[in-house]
Amino acid sequence: MLYVLQQLLKNKLALFGLVMMILFCGAAVFAPVISPHPPDKQYFEGLTLEGAPLPPNKTFWLGTDLLGRSLFSRLLYGARTSLIIGIAANGAAVLIGAFLGIVAGYVKGLLGTVIMRFTDLMMAFPALLLAIALAAIFRPSLWIVALVIALVNWVQIARVIYSQTVALVEQEYIEAAGAIGAAWPRILFIHIVPHLWPTLLVWGTLGIATTVLLEATLSFLGVGVRPPTPSWGGIIYESQSYFLDAPWLVFFPGIAIMLLSLSFNLVGDALRDALDPTQRGRQ
């Protein structure tokens, strides 16, 4: 564990990612304390006399949106939406994927075949189209969006965990454990699952990057989290037709989405290198 942390801190990119991650989490948790304006309040002085949004200025640091609301405050609260959905959806996807992958890899037989053929089937589905269709079917709330993303994203995790479980089950020490009479729960939870933790940790981090992007995309298409809940993709959706005149309304939320996704990508990638024993000692 200490070794992993050391490796992370040695890698400059991962360190950058970790700092960004902490900053975003801080922004999300302390949004009510940090934000200079309430996120839903429409300011009369937040619009020009013609009713156009204001560019960044002293009162509204990142400018205002089409309704005269403070963009900075909305971005802070939007971090909550992104992180909650990112963590919940990815957590659910990892749980579903790990469960199905372990069952298919350990039980094998008919059940295993059915599960793996089903993941093949899901791989043949256009994921984004499926997510959009699902989101359009269930009138989306925060948790529904998370659920939809989880339903689309578990497939890869299931495949990775499946192939690892199959490789583990064939190891001789598992056979030995079976031969001395260990019951299946003991074999599964003491001898197999601990070896899967690194993979789950890596996917639990990397997956959030994908999830954040997918949530932003759904909100951008208008089938994500509903207004007035602030969401970064949603802010861009609302101001899309206006973006040539008010580019900051696309630029700032866009940067936020990118940095959040980037930070999880960087940390996840560094974790993968640090947790992979074959990479040890190599540069």
Add this chain to the structure above:
Amino acid sequence: MLIFLAKRLSQAILILIGVTLITFCLSFLMPADPVRMLAGRSATQATVESIRKELGLDKPLPIQYLKYISRLVQGDLGRSYKQKTQVSELIMSRLPATLLLMAGTIFFELLIGLPAGILAATKRGRSADNWIMALSFAGVSVPQFVLGLLLLYLFAHIIPIFPLGGYGSLKHLILPALTLGISGGGWYSRMMRSSMVDVLRQDFIRTARSKGLTERSVVLVHALRNAILPVIAMIGLDIGIFMAGAVVVESVYGWPGIGQMAWQAIQMVDIPIIMGATLVAAVGIVLGNLLADLVIPFIDPRVYLR
């Protein structure tokens, strides 16, 4: 080879049957009743019932599914509820735009991804490698719509070189293809790098070097041919993914591809179009994988032996 092909084909057909089953079930989960939407608010109960009968929506679900499959086998994807045209015609009319965007995207993905990945692998651990990997992560972390809007703002508004969207000429293609190419190129460069790093470590590379070959020919001839295999598999996957159309980029640039059609159909609950587009995408994904499986043996004949 033939056995391998037959096996893959039968798997593909099974997957496609599964796909039709799922799309079919999904279409009946839609909360809005397509008949009501077609008939309009003021329609009488009798009109609603007659439309329902006309569309065959009054029959039990298994029968509807069997009818759907039997028409499908004859190449009939059904008629759009809203537009009153054959779905297959609608898809065919969108196909050129979709294929064009796909070709442009894969071109940019390779143009960005391959040189970047090769360079990073040969400069492994040095600052060029770190920079390329950081940039590739940035590329895959930008949402497509943000990149699309940003490119539009820069290259169609501030410096008006390209049109603000639409379809028709090569100039229309460049920005949407570049948008998709940048995010895809990030993945390609990472894959190219890791595959190249593995190959450069092998014995035959040492042999090639000790023969006195230039580094250039070692990397670009001997190593590349071996390292390119996963990239080809990925192109196969990409072909399939882009058959579904790039919903987001098509919506940003007003590109009339299959993705835009599917997106409009989802908003209007035009079920036959949604089912048709999903099916075309699934066929594309299955065929793309199959295509990659067929091309790889030509580059690496050892595949035959496995």
